[in-house]
Amino acid sequence: MVMDVHHYHPFSVYFIASILFVFFILYKLVQSWSSSNSSSNLPPGPTTLPLIGNLHQLVGSLPHHSLKLLADKYGPLMHLKLGEVSNIIVTSPDIAQEVLKTHDVNFSDRPNLASARTVSYNNTNIVFSPYGEYWRQVRKICTVELLTTKRVQSFQSIREEEMVELVKKIAASEGCAVNLTQNIFPMTYGIAARAAFGKKSRYQQVFISKIEEQLKLMGGFSLADLYPSSRVLEIAERVKFEKIHKEIDRVLQDIIDEHRNRSECEVVEDLVDVLLKYQQENDSESVLTDDNIKAVIQDIFVGGGETSSSVVEWGMSELIRNPRVMEKAQAEVRRVYGKKGYVDETELQKLIYLKSIIKETLRLHPPAPLLAPRESRERCEINGYEISSKTRVIINAWAIGRNAEYWTEAESFKPERFLNNCIDFKGADFAFMPFGGGRRICPGITFAIPNIELPLAQLLYHFDWKLPNNMKNEELDMTESGGITLRRKNDLCLIPITHQTQM
Numbered sequence: 001m002v003m004d005v006h007h008y009h010p011f012s013v014y015f016i017a018s019i020l021f022v023f024f025i026l027y028k029l030v031q032s033w034s035s036s037n038s039s040s041n042l043p044p045g046p047t048t049l050p051l052i053g054n055l056h057q058l059v060g061s062l063p064h065h066s067l068k069l070l071a072d073k074y075g076p077l078m079h080l081k082l083g084e085v086s087n088i089i090v091t092s093p094d095i096a097q098e099v100l101k102t103h104d105v106n107f108s109d110r111p112n113l114a115s116a117r118t119v120s121y122n123n124t125n126i127v128f129s130p131y132g133e134y135w136r137q138v139r140k141i142c143t144v145e146l147l148t149t150k151r152v153q154s155f156q157s158i159r160e161e162e163m164v165e166l167v168k169k170i171a172a173s174e175g176c177a178v179n180l181t182q183n184i185f186p187m188t189y190g191i192a193a194r195a196a197f198g199k200k201s202r203y204q205q206v207f208i209s210k211i212e213e214q215l216k217l218m219g220g221f222s223l224a225d226l227y228p229s230s231r232v233l234e235i236a237e238r239v240k241f242e243k244i245h246k247e248i249d250r251v252l253q254d255i256i257d258e259h260r261n262r263s264e265c266e267v268v269e270d271l272v273d274v275l276l277k278y279q280q281e282n283d284s285e286s287v288l289t290d291d292n293i294k295a296v297i298q299d300i301f302v303g304g305g306e307t308s309s310s311v312v313e314w315g316m317s318e319l320i321r322n323p324r325v326m327e328k329a330q331a332e333v334r335r336v337y338g339k340k341g342y343v344d345e346t347e348l349q350k351l352i353y354l355k356s357i358i359k360e361t362l363r364l365h366p367p368a369p370l371l372a373p374r375e376s377r378e379r380c381e382i383n384g385y386e387i388s389s390k391t392r393v394i395i396n397a398w399a400i401g402r403n404a405e406y407w408t409e410a411e412s413f414k415p416e417r418f419l420n421n422c423i424d425f426k427g428a429d430f431a432f433m434p435f436g437g438g439r440r441i442c443p444g445i446t447f448a449i450p451n452i453e454l455p456l457a458q459l460l461y462h463f464d465w466k467l468p469n470n471m472k473n474e475e476l477d478m479t480e481s482g483g484i485t486l487r488r489k490n491d492l493c494l495i496p497i498t499h500q501t502q503m
């Protein structure tokens with residue numbers, strides 16, 4: 001009996017404590033549920049669940065797909081709670097215009113994401129730096145020194161050299177299946193690397209593979225970004241990236257040191273030189289640290305390599321699936337370059353049909369389907385709904401590009417829709433914005449376009465193409481992969497047949 005009492009007492013204390021704890025959790029859940037479902041003036045959206053909000057509604061397919069399905073039900077301005085964070089999802093050109101034009105300044109911030117902090121040297125790259133003086137400064141250096149039309153033209157010989165290598169490699173596999181994906185990505189990265197840190201660096205290959213590894217880790221939603229109040233998740237996120245970040249950092253520091261130590265006469269100025277010069281010349285207040293420089297070089301490298309390659313890859317995929325378009329494009333390229341006998345940059349302006357093919361590819365396969373996340377700085381109203389400060393903004397450019405209200409036969413690949421009109425991707429047409437819009441629009445458009453036009457023109461001029469294993473054109477798999485950019489899930493493998501040019 002005595003034993004029983006002794007045994008019973010401690011148990012009952014734990015028991016009561018556990019009951020109280022369960023009640024406390026239930027109370028918190030109900031509280032968070034009712035607060036997230038009660039605000040009357042939020043944009044419409046599905047009911048949120050305790051703790052996870054609407055996360056369960058994004059499970060199972062790629063985020064831009066599930067967000068489109070939800071928007072079909074709840075409208076083009078939708079509210080979702082993802083984890084503990086309020087988001088608005090924009091799925092129409094009108095609302096995109098409100099965000100990117102009418103309220104441009106208010107939505108020019110980026111959220112402070114745990115997943116980005118380590119790799120972006122504490123948000124000191126261009127993409128993730130908060131809207132303000134530092135962002136203005138680094139963005140300006142890059143646009144003025146690297147991304148102007150004149151500077152981009154000066155990289156012409158780099159592009160042409162890399163293309164010759166590509167054509168040679170493909171021609172060597174005449175009649176056999178070639179993995180185009182594995183040829184295109186390194187080539188475009190090679191161009192970006194040479195523009196950013198000069199003549200082929202001995203670090204180039206290792207840098208490319210490390211960056212690809214890092215991009216894979218960055219794909220998908222990160223728990224730490226969904227629950228920013230959790231210190232544990234934040235630390236876990238940092239640990240996840242620490243090893244790869246250290247490796248990349250070592251390569252970048254070597255590149256910077258190598259640039260510092262070389263003699264002036266051997267220099268053809270590249271981005272690293274420009275940033276180092278800026279570092280030396282400026283007063284201590286606006287000086288760039290080595291970490292700032294590394295953050296910016298990474299931006300240019302990833303922006304310059306990853307996105308343009310995926311457009312070339314999707315463009316070739318669509319051309320194979322649409323033989324009529326392929327023939328018309330080949331006829332144009334072969335007519336324009338027929339006399340010359342080779343493709344260079346001087347005639348690219350004449351490839352009107354190819355340009356419309358690239359626009360159509362960007363409409364259906366924007367490399368950044370949800371652009372880059374934004375965050376509101378202050379409370380504001382859109383369409384009569386209240387958007388509080390620090391709300392994250394996701395613009396579903398992929399869904400807007402496929403919206404049947406704005407595009408006829410929206411799911412079909414029809415480059416002709418871009419002929420004889422001036423719809424462009426420079427930020428004025430909110431139904432078509434693969435490069436985003438407003439003051440944080442992609443600054444790399446001028447750099448990107450020749451990196452897409454030139455390889456496509458080469459591939460169309462030199463080769464006819466067919467699918468391996470007697471596959472029919474329409475059977476080509478077009479599944480997308482999840483990740484930071486919208487790549488093909490499976491590599492694109494095609495058989496090249498060298499085209500005999502008639503002089």
Ligand code: HEM
Nearest residue numbers: 126127303304307308368371372435436437440442444448
């Ligand atoms: C087809 C090629 C490309 C596509 C589709 C693309 C797309 C984008 C998008 C959607 C954004 C976010 C814009 C926004 O928030 O509204 C962005 C930002 C950015 N892109 Fe690109 N990009 C491409 C090529 C490039 C290139 C070649 C570079 C540099 C050489 C580059 C550098 C950047 C940078 C630095 C930002 C951050 C801008 C800021 O936050 O102020 N991009 N890009």
